[in-house]
Amino acid sequence: MQLKKLFIHCGRQLIVFLLLGITLNGLAQVDTLSDAEKQDSILKVAATQKFNQELKRSNHPGLSDSTSLLTLINLSAIKKAPFISVQQYLKGNAAGLYVNEESGEPGTEQFMHIRGLNMPIFNKQDLIAQQPAVFVNGVPLVQQSALTYNIQRYDFNSIGSGTNVLAALDVNNIEKIEVLKTPSDLAVLGPIASNGAIWITTKNAQSGFRKINVDTYFGILKRPSVYSINSQYENEFRDRYYQKYATLDQIQNKPLYVANTLDPNFYGPSDWTDTYYKAKPVHYIGVGLLGGMDRANFMFNISKTKDQNFDATSLNRYNIVFGINMLPAKWLTISGNVNATRMDRDRNRSLRDRFAETRFVPDLANPLAPNVDAYNRFLRKYEGSVDDNINNSFFGSFNARAKFNRLELNTRLAADYEESLRDVFYGKALMDNNNFGSVYTGFNQRFTIMNTIKYSLPLNNNAQEIRLEAGQSYVSDFIKYDYVVAYNTPNDFIKIKETYLSGDGRNFLNRNDIFGYPFTDKTKTNLSSLYGRIGYSFKKLLDLDFVGRYDGYSNFSEYARWLFTPVASARFNVHELVKSEVLSTMVLKGSWGQFGNLLADNRFKIGPQYRVDLGYSDEPTLGSYAGLAGLSQPYSFGWVNEYYNWPFSVRTNIGTEIGLYQNRILFGLDYYNNKNKNLVVPTSMPAENGFSYKYVQGMTVQNSGLNFTLNAEIIKRQKDFGWNLFGNFSWNKNKLLQLPYGLNSLVFGNKKIEVGKPVDAYWVYENKGIINNESEIPKGKLNLNGTYDPLTFSGLINFSPGDALWADNNNDGTIDENDKVLKGNALPVYTGGLGSNLTYKRFTLDFQFYMAFGHKLLNRQTSGKLDFINNENSRDISYIKEVTFWQKTFDYNDYPLYNPWSSTIPYRLDQDLFLENASYVKLRALTLGYDCSSIPYFSRAKFNKALIYVTASNLFTISSFSGGDPEQVDYMGYYNGRSLPIPKSFIIGLKLDF
Template sequence: MVKNAFIRLFVVMVFLGVGNKMSSKTFIQKKQKQELLVSDKDIKKHKQDSVGFVEQKSKLQHSWGTFSPNVSLDVPSISRSPFISLQQLLKGNTAGVYVQENNGEPGSIQSMLIHGLSSPVFSNKDISGIQPVVYLNGVPLLLDNPFSYDVKLYDVNPLGGASNILAGLDLGIIESMEVIKDPLKLAQLGPLASKGAIWIQTKDGYWGGKHFSVDGSLGFVTPPSGVKMTNAGYERAFRQNFFDTYGILNANQYLPKYLQDDRDDLYFGEPDWADSYYRYAPQYNLNVTVGGGNPMANYLFTLGTSRNAGVADETGYNKYNIGFFLNMVPLKGLTATAQVNGGMSNRSRNRNFRDRYAEVEYLPDFSTPIAPTKIGYSLFMSEYDKVTSENDNDMINGYLGLNYKLGNFVANAKLQLDYNTNDSHLFFPSTLMESVSFVSDYSAYNRRLRGVADIAYLFRFGKNHLLNVKWDGSFQSDLQHYNYTRAYDGDDDKKTTTASKANYKLYRYADRMDTRLVSTSFYLEYTYKELVNAGIVVRSDGTSKMQMDNRWLFTPAFNIGWNVKKQFWANSPVISNLFINASWARMGKLLESDRFALGPQYSAEDMNWIGQTVISSQNGLGTITRPYSRGWVGYGIGWPYAEKLNIELAGAFLNDRLKFSLGFYNNYDKDQIIQMPVPQEYGYKYQFKQGMDVNNRGIDFSISSSILSNPKGINWDASLNVNYNWNELKRLPEGVQEVTLGDRKLTVGKSIDQFWLLQNIGIYQTDEEVPVIDGKRLSINGIPLKKGDPIWVDQNGDNMIDDQDKVMKGHMLPPFTGGFMSEFRYKRFDLSFNLFWAVGHHALNNRSWQRYDFMTLDNQKSLAAVKEIFFWQNTNDKNDYPIYNPLSKTHPYRQDQDLFLEKLSYLKLRTLTLGYTLPLKKKGKYAPNSIYLYLTANNLFTITAFSGDDPELIEFNGCYSGYGQSLPRSLTAGFKFNF
């Protein structure tokens, strides 16, 4: 399987032609000729003239001044854990970065935020619009666009494999990783970086001779311990408590059929499904790098493969990576580089009913759930074996570059490419689909082609003054496209494709987004005596996503830094470094959709089949319309933009044994577009309007120290990072003070991540307790409250409970986050651990809501009424909710109340690693230079008051549904060889 995967990956790379700008044969011949012309004398001279390709190139890409407050991660120590995604590497390791790993299912979508939430999140579709950009060797990666949600009824998963593209990167070859938060540096990167940036440099060449290294690990994940399985007897006893409390006779008439007959062994028998659902599973990782050369020409070739396993439902993720890097100096001062990274991954997804029905967009009868016994679960599994689920992603990125350096003059030019595909094939047999089969196919790709160039010159004025002048420009072309076909009513389960002529009813969808971004900027940096430095950036950006009269945006940025140590304590043996930096920038924000560039248009809500918003019709005849989300778009929409301020104090003491950084930031995202309700007589419900402002402000604090340093004894290094973030809605379009969108409310002056809920303070024990005004009993939606109903606070005192009585409460995102890392070393042994915490946020416990609201959900055909196999599991659910009258018409266990709001604060031990470096006396030509062995345990424990499985398993809307699989607890043994 691995061999075939690499063959397929190699064919993809050759087909795309990234490495074929010059034929391989010609390229190798020229390289060999160049090597033959290089003498030892030339090499020695070149070493005197240059510090090497990689160092020189890196400095050119980061020519941002003498002050560098960016956060660099300790990649080697993090890489000893079996993480597969970039988000997992970042979580808890740097201040100001918050990662939502809300599902332990390998390869599933994860999100990350830098310095808070810049715009409200109403659905999963909004997540991609708040993510930072990731640069891989200077190439900004293009991820999936959420426009495929426009043809879906249910906001559960996007179309296709629903995989995390960043999980496909080869993490084993990462050499350095920086989180860029400084406004001036973000301004140099342009609008792509308006939400922050992650800068990754991989290993890309060796010039000190031959190099060969092997890095591998093997381990396993362990299922949750002590799973408390339940059966129909447990569920019936739970419901009977409600009926007994209110003296309700003949309770069986209110029970679904699967709870009525206690002689049914499938439902009332011993529950033992967990042994088939949860599992121990192996996982592994292997990376090989081969490199060689000298300062005039060097190369690196990399191979990698990983298998990551989930703890449940046989989920897993496999990826295969390949890379090639070449650096040459054909002429003095001229460096030519070529880099290609390729990856292929496939994901084994869960078998959840919810995901299947959301894909099919057909809701069957939910009155009879899957049985909790191994026999019942095996019957389901035997039918699911007929399912075909293929989810594949391929990716390739790289660049061809030239760098020329002559004295103080530097010029760069690059052609960059990022390309990834998303292919999914799905087949459900008729036995799982109420007598008819279903098939769907999804094929999509994202392609980014980018040309960049810059020139810079460093002027020296005397001994004390330096002026760096730089110009850069870029042209970027993005193309995102998908084809989606779904087909119903197949009459033969052996025909698993639409091409097999099984009489399927076909529905086809296609969409593409083709955008351009043109940018140019000037950068000036002045330095005085290495004491004070100041920089300024002015740039102009134009994009095809804006309307024609608003396509261009001019933005400035500047910073000033002061070396306090050199000013006052130049000769201090205690203070190693101390400086202050202030930076401000205005940055344009790119829109996720191109629909705003088209001017006035909307999709009519009444031009579709009942229950299907994207199959349009008029008078019963099909029509062709692009499946936009509902809402009118008018003229005058321009660039949203962000104003960012960062002030930072950083220093080092005692020969750099103690380092710290304290920063204050204030991010103001302005003129953002939001969907606003309009009068119904307009013919549509919403209009997209510009004018929403959101402010994020906060503090980053980091400190690291070499607490103990003894070459012959114990050494102890530790680091701590803490972030505090607060967001506030500053403005809505046209001076509106609040807006209600679905179950969310936004109010000027409040946070944008708050819940909008009724305030519940107990239960009415008697009818007399219910307030009566002017002879009318307090009511909700016209229904009078009585004994056994909730006590909801009548906030406005109008004797009626409705939306006007809801309050803003809680926060979906934690105000405080942080991490602590510590490493002990004694001789050749080392022991390290990593803690991660989040404090001050909340979640709506939808799992408990669905459990207590059985009287409503038993009679609904909705995704909320679906009962998965893990419905038959007691996950430490709260049992202290009031027992309301189950026959009340007031809907006492409604979701939109603070009864189900819980605190989520937690502390986690993420990793614990024990390592040993073998003593080696190198003998022989092929003996290793070093061998390092380690043992790592992950996700060992969590301290929290949250009643659910894990406080991290919260969906992006702040709800705990119980669908997120447990984050795997794993044990991994690994090794690192260098030759």
């Protein structure tokens, strides 16, 4: 605590020192300057631009003083496409980065992985814990929180607005984006960037003549091609099974919506797509202004974005950005920027998502009808409902930089506030004569202070140089939410729970006996860090750097709160020795380092604990009907030990950069080997303890692979023609190296991990076909008298004709979980992207491809449709039939005709029958533009740029997967077929600079 206070005090003193220097020096300069001198101020435009370049370079965290172009994202095509989130800006544009866009619904959460999985993913919290840090102008944005998942039974969406917080950044306000992944790049960023970092630099204020830019586009989505079906198709599909396997009772119990061929809603036209897939417009308008003098200049931008998709989903985003630079002295610059965003989201009308929110699954004997009139009648039941989802975002920073010859001082203050609001009310017509309301208010806020001091010492007539640097940072996070769910208001006009004071003034009473359940939680974390760096350069030939960090994190116990981690880096510029007209750059580089990994959950620092965990059997987070609270051990969460220390990673990177013909062709190749050690993992424990598992440290996961990046100016722009090509390719392989207690494997839920195998492998039965008759039933357990019993499932169920045949891998005569194997990868083994920028006179043509190979998906959608007998009357929310149930998604002739009434569940999901190739190639964007600035009207108006362009997005996908878009899998690699498609869109846009 004393050390923390000392850091804050030092930061305050540094700020006071800088501000005092601003005041005294600035006043002295202004008072002594004549009017002429003020007009021709200290820093000319060219000097200011040079100064800004130095500032950008000094703000970059990499250990090498020269930032490689190979980490930069090419934004030329992205800025002319209707993408709205950082994840979409990056997808396919960076080596080693994989972006999963599960749904095309505007504003939904999207997730990234840099250089593979650092740990197995058992739940959504594990996924969120592996997201890279995002820095804007050197300041880390607050991370997405997994706090609300503690009270959720389902993790399809987070409680609250569920909006992607990284959709708050407008790409037209971004100057450049870099993806940082090597130990050298991440050394000074420390544990907050242990999963890698996205480094974003926004547009900077500039001096000179006033500049105005206008960006706008308008477009429309293309309706997807859907093969819609009705109950006649469903009846024909099911009749094959009824005719071969069904008894008379089973035939008589055929669902009514299939059996009643006279029902026009189910046997009439299947035209629900006319309402569900209505084409929607998208648009954007943004206006920016740059201006000011050399000594003080500013940047201002305001924009409005509307993104839409089908099922009446949309996102409205409103951005205001303001930046300012002040140069009161030659040695001092002050800058600040503010980004404020509001996002309003209209969510989908998915039954599954609604029931997950309400914790209520009604009678689902009859699904939604495929007839458009029947579907519209259902949608009218939403009238009077409320589903408001609002995000307010504000982040800003203040920077001060003082440079005295070779001494440089930097201080940075930043605040980030992300607010999520959700207000819901569903009327009785939607809730089986009940109704539901909920209110959610939550926020994530982060305060950051950073101070650095740098000094360079030249030696031997500048042939050598020693670089010294020290830094301090303090990051404080505060996360809180309040959430109330309520049921059974008197009518659909009363949408809130009302309380009043009793007559004696002692008690609050519930006026209408509305059942209400409040939830609230908060967590605070603090990360305090110190680092020192020493670097050595020999001429322009060799760079050596060493960084030592000392980090303290409040989410660890006081006995293991601090961690020291080193990083070493070397860079050898071979091209300085080899003078060649062809070879302009040849670099050999390597870096090694250790990084602490943060635990976002503060329960691990507390030790054994109790909580309120006495509720309904299928809704443990809701209190009992009697409303009697009690404390119990957290059996549903697992046992927490007394002591946990830092998980950490050991990272190695070896690479090369080669540039030809003055770097017109520049490519880089990196090999990396990352080991994440001392990870926390749930392990089994004796059942008599009441817990099914406990959290133990000692797991190690390895990621190794290659990253290749290419930037090529194939034809250098001369007069009329130019062609730039940029691409990337990555290979990643992960492997589990170690488990606690010397275990070789462990099972958690429906997932198994095993030493020596990938942590994202699927745990499945190996399908060997179908049992057609009694003679094909394999031998089972060997008896003492030498005879064999028939093969059984789980030792209890005998196999019969019509059952699926699975491999008995341990040869014990029983098919059970011991026979399941690990197969495939949920994340791609190979990823890449290819883009191009072609110019001819004033025409431009851009395209961007995105590709992923070597991974599998588990097709839950097809499994669920084939297993219709078990799922027909199931209350399992995973098998709820949406209106999208009425579309053909697979050819049932491609699958064996199993007996769906069998107790072995032959169409179960956990078998390799449904494990399918998920590889794909996508054309993400294709743009044709023309610069009209030379046309007389525009030239007379003195437009520097007047670009008119047309962009087509997500034009096609090449894949062997016929069930839909293989990219749209959930974080476990399951394809549910429930997500809104990533739409094809066509826009026409205009970019004006004047």
